Amino acid sequence: MTSPLPAAGSDLFPTQSFSGADDIVIVGGGLAGLFCALKLSPRPVTVLAAAPLGDGASSAWAQGGIAAAISEGDTAEAHVADTVAAGAGIVDERMALLMAREAPARIHDLLGYGVPFDRDLEGKLSLSKEAAHSTRRIVRVKGDTAGRAIMNALVVAVRKTPSIRVLEGFVAETLITEGRQVKGITARPLFGGAANPISVPAGAVVLATGGVGHLYAVTTNPNEAVGQGVAMAARAGAMIADPEFVQFHPTAIDIGRDPAPLATEALRGEGALLINRAGERFMLKLHADGELAPRDIVARGVFAENAGGRGAFLDATKAIGSKFAERFPTVAAACASVGLDPATQPIPVAPAAHYHMGGVLVDANGRTTIDGLWACGEVASTGAHGANRLASNSLLESVVFACRIAEDVSQIHQVPRLLRWPERIGVEMVSTGNDGEIIERLRHTMTNKVGVIRHRAGLSEALGEILTLKSMTRSLPLLNMLTTAKLITAAAYIREESRGGHYRSDFPETDPHWQRRTYLTLAEAQAIAVRASARQGAA
Template identity: 40%
Template sequence: MSHVLIIGTGIAGLSTALRLAGRHEVTVVTKDRLGDSNTTWAQGGIAGVLGADDTVGSHIADTLSAGAGLSDAEAVRLLCTEGPERILELAAAGVAFDRDDDGHWARGLEGAHSFPRILHAGGDATGEAIIEALTTALRAAVAVGTVRLLDHTMLLDLVTSLTPSGTGAGRKAAGVQVLRDGIREQLFADAVVLATGGAGQLYAHTTNPAAATGDGLAAAIRAGAAARDMEFYQFHPTALAGSGFLISEAVRGAGAFLLDAHGQRFMPEVDRRGELAPRDVVARAIHRRMAVQDGLPCYLNARSVPEVSAHFPNIARVLAERGFDLTSDLIPVTPAAHYFMGGIATDVDGRTSLPGLFAVGEVACTGVHGANRLASNSLLEGVVFSARAAEAVDADLETTPATNHRSWAPVSAAAPRFGSIHLDAAAGGNRAISRGDLQTLAWAHLGVERDGQGLRSLLERLGEGGPTHRTADAAVTADDAVTANEEPTAAGIVEEIESANLALIAQSIASHALARRESRGAHTRSDFPAHTTPPLQEAASC
């Protein structure tokens, strides 16, 4: 049997693993515990046409409109046409979608959707319900031996090998290096599927969990896989000020509205759709309103939403823990980094530019989201394109003989510990940049609004050489974050690796953002505010 490695256990990784289990030797690697992912944190629902009053054509049109002219039309068509069947499969797997008083699946409305087509589970715990169902199924597969699970195992890098003779020059994915129990190990495979999620921890303000450090994306870039749309990072308009806790767009879909610091509603004057305009429009409006009110947050008013706490129990509970009553208080909100539209460039079957490497979910970029993701299309993307990727893995491995090597090996018996890393900063030689400094830098120059001067400043600060891994047997210099006289802790090593990954991704985002001399979707250049497509004059690098 061929060996397939799947890195990540959100909706995309779990769905891929379950489809391949039993047909191949499948190993699933997760950085933390099984199921820890952005999916678990997803309050919003999953979009799909499952009502007679809605049409797939309308869902396609809404997705293309939100993408500001840059969505891949074929990817969008597949997402919207195959989505309903994938949602039905989730229900069959045990996801209990919410029902209305008549017993039908309740459908909610979110920004930039023409019809109510958002399904929720547990009110505002859709992602958690999906992960519970999928992890239960995966544990069953582990129990019967069709899947091997490695938890608390961090991806370090991809392993590549020369392509077989007769197939042309080049390299292919042959496995991964991981860090497990402080030991660097190498896992070999006939196919590698990256489902490692986003990189929200790049930003000082984010709705993402701590593990969202772009490990898969950074590894793919280092291995030479193509990336695309890196300038498009979506900022959710309504995170609780000071905490990053997400207040779902569904709350605005239920009737909540935004106020400025003076208690005045402002979205209707910005966009005819008001609070239900696309996320980039609402986030930009809040960002600009905060700028003219000396940084004070705006407010979400949900006091007139019927049974708001019952419909959004998790949000109401967390707000109460932080001193706010959703039914009676104005909730202070600010934009925060939420979802990466860019990523590893793939076709609609998950194939990347590196043979043997597939990518699904947020780490991948099929082009389906274009310049701005339509609300609740992310869970749908994960389940639709993971199904297609599983079929592609099957098809590719049918024509490729399984390799005769061990699926695991230590990298070096003499020096198994991974060691440390450092970041190169052009301003002062080989010096480390702290995570906090990097996040502040990214928020200032890669945030809701950017300009050329700030982008060039960020690239100069990070240095042209960028972050590099240093293996255990590499020389240790006085400028390293971990010196020869200080034994690094496991947590310290992981943080350094994560920070290096984030810095590499920041460089790529900045290069792409510098090249796109226009404002479009989630990419706003204050020095090029027009929505145009002029010739790119500064080359982006992946």
């Protein structure tokens, strides 16, 4: 489960090959999926998306921007040094360097697709600074609208590309396999009342399904982020890496909305302060960098203030003031929706599930441990983020590895044809009628017991609850949610230390013994869950 990882080309990462159907299917309509589809052009490709393109992706909600070492004096090596420092000792430095070195080329690609990145008076790209970066290297759009602007540009490009076929309103459920070879997927239409899923045959499947935020009761992610890609891969036998590392954004706007709107980290980069109800700056007691400390430390600081009844607020009234709405329109609009003026009033904040550093294990070309299956974006675990993602590295990772997947598939894949439109297959959808109750129980269990602060007893109880909930449903979408929750919780249970986004109150120190990545199969997670819940029951 935590042994050294075999190198690419070993039995774990098989040499990819294709047989049978030769369509390329990308599951997910976010940044990683669309960028990969565009890079595969003019090869025909099918993109499956649960929501209309751009609407159900965390990418569109990203406010900070993309990290890239493109300013004079900045280097890829300096970018990697910051990434390694934030990643708490388990960053795969080879992957991080690869990502950082390819950043300028991917920024150029995005400009070519029409992304309107901010520029200064001389026409150069404007760069901002975010937490744990040693210099300004964040490429943004109108302050806090980078994600939406990037997605809008890519959606337009995809719609104009005749080789890309888009199936919107379909939720992928299962990978179709023969031995270690992926042969396609099954997906269920969201609308139209159809009882049966469709079968989409494929010679190559690229998972770009996003994150896991909605496994938690408080999250900044869109509703579609329920971890289905991780579960699909795990159920098919793929290795999962580092699932315990969930990043909680410290400054979700605490106004009772689900998903919670985000107060971008760029606000703290521009001087906004974290205070409690008494006006005290509490982060200075926790870290020398104060508000710009790594996200896990800030999240725990905010969590402690709220848990202690002192409240937590982001105060931008002095640093930004009257220019707030102009510089950060997305945050301003969220605040205005509840009658709050961030130019003159502190913003109430709370930690929220934001990003999953773990996911489906992939190599430098995005290959998973199953033949015919690739993964990119948040569903994948490249090792570049370690235990705690550096701000604005997520969009960069998405485009870098989506491009590398496109190149890898193109080198070994014959020019495909678009297969006939898929037909319905006889897999019955089973609903017990209590799925809503099960989802609510799962989300609260994950937040309360597998959240910002964890401990053995709570994790044991969570694993027992997940096993109980699994026995209550036969719904594939819900079983996928429970599967990913089990992987996260089992890995958190066995990692008896605190590191990055994983904090154990019963093991609060970092342990050198655990300075390694976690590798976990679904069978191993199940065994851990059974053992832990049995131990808890006997206690």
